[in-house]
Amino acid sequence: MTDPTSEPTQPDEKATAPAETERTAYDGSDVLVDAKGVKVHFPIKRGVIFDKTIGHVYAVDGVDLQIRRGETYGLVGESGCGKSTLGRAILNLEPPTDGSVVFDGVDIATLKGEELRKKRQDIQMVFQDPLSSLDPRQSVESLLFEGMKAHGIAKNAKEARPRLVELLNAVGLPEAALAKYPHEFSGGQRQRIGIARALSVNPKLIVADEPVSALDVSVQAQVINLLEDLQDEFGLTYLVVAHDLAVVRHISDRIGVMYLGALAEEAEADDLYAAPLHPYTRALMSAVPVPDPVIEDRREQILLTGDLPSPSHPPTGCRFHTRCPWRQETKCDTERPVLRVPEIPGVGQSHRVACHWTEQIEAGEITPHEVAPQATDLSDLLDGDASLMGPASISEAL
Amino acid sequence: MSNATASSTTDPGTDTTNVADRDKARRWREGGSEPLLRVRDLRVTFQRQGAEPFEAVQGVSFDVHPGQTVGLVGESGCGKSVTSLAIMGLLPERGNKVSGTVDYEGTNLLELSDQQMRDKRGKDIAMVFQDPLSSLNPVIPIGLQVTEVLERHRGMSRKAATPVARELLDRVGIPDPDRRLRDYPHQLSGGMRQRALIAIALACQPRLLIADEPTTALDVTIQAQILALLKELVEETGTALVMITHDLGVVAGLCDEVNVLYGGRIVERGDRHDLFAQPRHPYTNGLLASIPRMDAPRGQRLVPIPGSVSDNLPWTSACAFAPRCSQPIEVCTQKMPELEEHHQRALRCFNPVEVSR
Ligand SMILES: Nc1ncnc2c1ncn2[C@@H]1O[C@H](COP(=O)(O)OP(=O)(O)OP(=O)(O)O)[C@@H](O)[C@H]1O
Ligand SMILES: Nc1ncnc2c1ncn2[C@@H]1O[C@H](COP(=O)(O)OP(=O)(O)OP(=O)(O)O)[C@@H](O)[C@H]1O
Ligand code: SF4
Ligand SMILES: [Mg+2]
Ligand SMILES: [Mg+2]
Numbered sequence: 001m002t003d004p005t006s007e008p009t010q011p012d013e014k015a016t017a018p019a020e021t022e023r024t025a026y027d028g029s030d031v032l033v034d035a036k037g038v039k040v041h042f043p044i045k046r047g048v049i050f051d052k053t054i055g056h057v058y059a060v061d062g063v064d065l066q067i068r069r070g071e072t073y074g075l076v077g078e079s080g081c082g083k084s085t086l087g088r089a090i091l092n093l094e095p096p097t098d099g100s101v102v103f104d105g106v107d108i109a110t111l112k113g114e115e116l117r118k119k120r121q122d123i124q125m126v127f128q129d130p131l132s133s134l135d136p137r138q139s140v141e142s143l144l145f146e147g148m149k150a151h152g153i154a155k156n157a158k159e160a161r162p163r164l165v166e167l168l169n170a171v172g173l174p175e176a177a178l179a180k181y182p183h184e185f186s187g188g189q190r191q192r193i194g195i196a197r198a199l200s201v202n203p204k205l206i207v208a209d210e211p212v213s214a215l216d217v218s219v220q221a222q223v224i225n226l227l228e229d230l231q232d233e234f235g236l237t238y239l240v241v242a243h244d245l246a247v248v249r250h251i252s253d254r255i256g257v258m259y260l261g262a263l264a265e266e267a268e269a270d271d272l273y274a275a276p277l278h279p280y281t282r283a284l285m286s287a288v289p290v291p292d293p294v295i296e297d298r299r300e301q302i303l304l305t306g307d308l309p310s311p312s313h314p315p316t317g318c319r320f321h322t323r324c325p326w327r328q329e330t331k332c333d334t335e336r337p338v339l340r341v342p343e344i345p346g347v348g349q350s351h352r353v354a355c356h357w358t359e360q361i362e363a364g365e366i367t368p369h370e371v372a373p374q375a376t377d378l379s380d381l382l383d384g385d386a387s388l389m390g391p392a393s394i395s396e397a398l
Numbered sequence: 399m400s401n402a403t404a405s406s407t408t409d410p411g412t413d414t415t416n417v418a419d420r421d422k423a424r425r426w427r428e429g430g431s432e433p434l435l436r437v438r439d440l441r442v443t444f445q446r447q448g449a450e451p452f453e454a455v456q457g458v459s460f461d462v463h464p465g466q467t468v469g470l471v472g473e474s475g476c477g478k479s480v481t482s483l484a485i486m487g488l489l490p491e492r493g494n495k496v497s498g499t500v501d502y503e504g505t506n507l508l509e510l511s512d513q514q515m516r517d518k519r520g521k522d523i524a525m526v527f528q529d530p531l532s533s534l535n536p537v538i539p540i541g542l543q544v545t546e547v548l549e550r551h552r553g554m555s556r557k558a559a560t561p562v563a564r565e566l567l568d569r570v571g572i573p574d575p576d577r578r579l580r581d582y583p584h585q586l587s588g589g590m591r592q593r594a595l596i597a598i599a600l601a602c603q604p605r606l607l608i609a610d611e612p613t614t615a616l617d618v619t620i621q622a623q624i625l626a627l628l629k630e631l632v633e634e635t636g637t638a639l640v641m642i643t644h645d646l647g648v649v650a651g652l653c654d655e656v657n658v659l660y661g662g663r664i665v666e667r668g669d670r671h672d673l674f675a676q677p678r679h680p681y682t683n684g685l686l687a688s689i690p691r692m693d694a695p696r697g698q699r700l701v702p703i704p705g706s707v708s709d710n711l712p713w714t715s716a717c718a719f720a721p722r723c724s725q726p727i728e729v730c731t732q733k734m735p736e737l738e739e740h741h742q743r744a745l746r747c748f749n750p751v752e753v754s755r
Pocket of ligand 1: 043077078083
């Protein structure tokens with residue numbers, strides 16, 4: 001569209017900084033979010049009187065990633081791998097235990113008061129469950145106006161009105177929606193309201209945590225298309241956190257695959273799906289069912305055995321070694337692999353993998369073997385499983 | 399459906415890899431076997447005080463043959479769970495009305511007493527639910543929950559049942575079963591709980607297993623394990639399986655026959671290969687076009703289905719899907735299309751998607 005050389009606004013002092021060896025070689029000028037060595041550890045407390053810390057949940061345990069302006073970065077991984085926590089750490093809603101997050105050139109942790117409030121305006125969040133994230137007692141008008149008022153974009157509702165109508169328009173809702181309340185809308189419409197609210201303060205980055213997973217299958221595409229349109233229209237940058245690989249692949253330019261608090265692999269979406277390199281990514285990709293019986297019958301699955309280990313007791317060395325079909329006797333259980341660009345012909349600089357044996361696996365020098373399944377004892381973790389339909393006890397019903 | 403076509407002599411030429419397992423179910427059908435389960439015009443109406451009665455299931459009919467895997471697929475609220483609970487006799491005692499027939503080998507399950515139904519559930523029909531935690535008893539160890547079922551339905555003593563329970567846990571892939579027998583449900587991961595639930599279901603040696611979204615709450619790599627396990631068990635034991643899910647991908651790989659539900663009624667049915675290759679109902683077709691696929695070229699825009707289920711018209715006087723349909727004609731809003739059967743396919747639509755290719 002525009003000539004890339006005519007971008008006048010890029011400060012170039014960063015461009016001259018030498019690229020670090022283990023990191024990708026971008027010059028940094030187009031980086032909106034730069035997360036370095038981010039860790040978020042939650043203490044596990046027990047005991048009535050002493051409230052003793054008996055351990056930690058290593059929810060995010062050393063993540064480096066960069067999000068470039070205007071791109072969509074997708075974060076995938078299975079439940080509990082730390083995707084949401086990382087997203088929240090980038091928003092500074094969850095202060096990192098260690099590491100730093102630089103947003104738009106500023107380390108957010110150093111900001112206070114007015115400055116912090118201003119920066120916060122630039123990063124907005126869209127949540128999984130639109131109903132629980134919208135106050136049921138507020139009308140749509142008041143929900144949308146709230147943020148604008150707080151950030152001084154409009155003083156009163158009347159002044160905000162044209163902007164509110166414009167926002168609703170952008171997300172495909174009629175003006176009449178302003179007077180209604182969240183419960184009067186369907187799930188998809190509520191998600192549109194959530195998106196409109198995020199947009200209302202002109203953010204630079206939107207962190208969308210599972211933006212479509214609570215929606216009906218037939219409605220997901222509407223919201224995915226909407227997010228894409230808004231990105232084009234407003235030049236937004238997205239961090240999309242989701243567990244659905246097909247959704248993430250569709251929407252993202254680049255993707256980071258998380259496993260137990262760390263990135264296992266990161267690549268351009270097309271590269272990742274065409275040639276996943278990390279053993280975990282390979283297994284993950286091969287596990288996704290495709291709505292096509294012909295493909296399903298031919299699909300070669302890499303079936304992982306056993307449970308995901310508990311994030312309160314992550315395995316030593318490579319976090320994946322307890323389930324990895326390519327695991328080797330040396331290194332895998334003792335040395336933690338760094339995220340690095342592998343030396344594989346045809347694999348570009350933007351493709352990073354955290355596996356000791358990527359090159360050998362890709363060359364076929366190492367072949368997969370059987371793995372004895374291990375179960376994970378969850379006694380020390382809190383269980384948030386919501387209760388769904390089903391009798392209280394199956395063995396009694398039977 | 400029972401008239402087998404002339405081409406029934408198996409054609410080994412099809413280049414799919416695992417035809418054998420699926421052929422079993424096909425053979426059942428082509429051998430003209432009687433269905434194991436015959437659901438006819440099943441209706442469930444919820445009545446709450448002060449509220450309009452709500453018909454969640456509006457005349458659902460389908461067959462399940464021995465050894466066959468039948469899918470019920472549709473989005474949230476279309477009546478999948480209510481259908482399965484009605485078949486199992488597990489709907490709440492009050493506040494609903496069930497009609498139609500659920501014929502299990504000549505017995506209408508809807509006419510059985512509670513005690514008789516309980517017996518059937520143990521011996522012939524078992525089920526697995528989406529959330530294993532709420533369907534396991536939280537204060538009883540897993541092992542005991544399996545042995546209880548063995549004692550009750552297979553008349554075993556506690557002593558005889560324990561090694562069988564251990565074997566069952568092992569069979570469903572629970573590592574270190576001796577130790578796990580003593581574990582409580584909350585100590586197990588979601589995937590292991592689901593395996594335990596499957597072990598309990600298998601303890602009854604059922605001929606029919608109803609699985610309601612058994613993998614929806616699980617991670618995709620764990621889902622793959624559970625689906626592989628179910629497939630293997632069905633193949634090995636010849637148990638018929640009713641698989642309830644909203645995931646068309648799961649159905650595509652697992653089910654011999656697929657029923658697509660919309661708003662409490664079946665709108666399309668077919669062999670999985672036919673159905674996915676040639677969806678005729680605009681809803682089925684629309685769904686397939688709207689979901690992102692792992693194998694589609696990137697950058698392709700999704701084609702959404704407009705609106706939501708809250709736009710549905712009442713089936714009694716129209717096609718419920720008409721307001722969201724990409725190709726409605728006049729009659730679609732004037733009366734209800736009937737479910738019509740043609741060549742092993744069933745379709746409820748006035749203006750089906752053209753057959754291409
Ligand atoms: N406030 C908290 N206190 C203690 N533990 C937490 C807290 N928030 C998250 N955790 C734990 O940290 C781990 C990572 O959680 P997180 O929500 O980031 O995972 P996720 O990848 O988003 O998973 P999901 O797909 O289920 O949303 C989990 O084990 C979770 O139980
Ligand atoms: N006990 C009940 N009382 C009143 N209405 C009910 C009851 N159980 C279910 N319903 C309604 O019946 C309809 C069908 O529900 P059902 O649980 O069968 O949907 P489903 O297809 O299983 O959806 P999901 O994918 O969300 O599980 C829904 O509109 C639901 O609200
Ligand atoms: S480092 Fe070892 S255990 Fe980890 S993914 Fe690579 S081969 Fe598997
Ligand atoms: Mg999350
Ligand atoms: Mg259900």
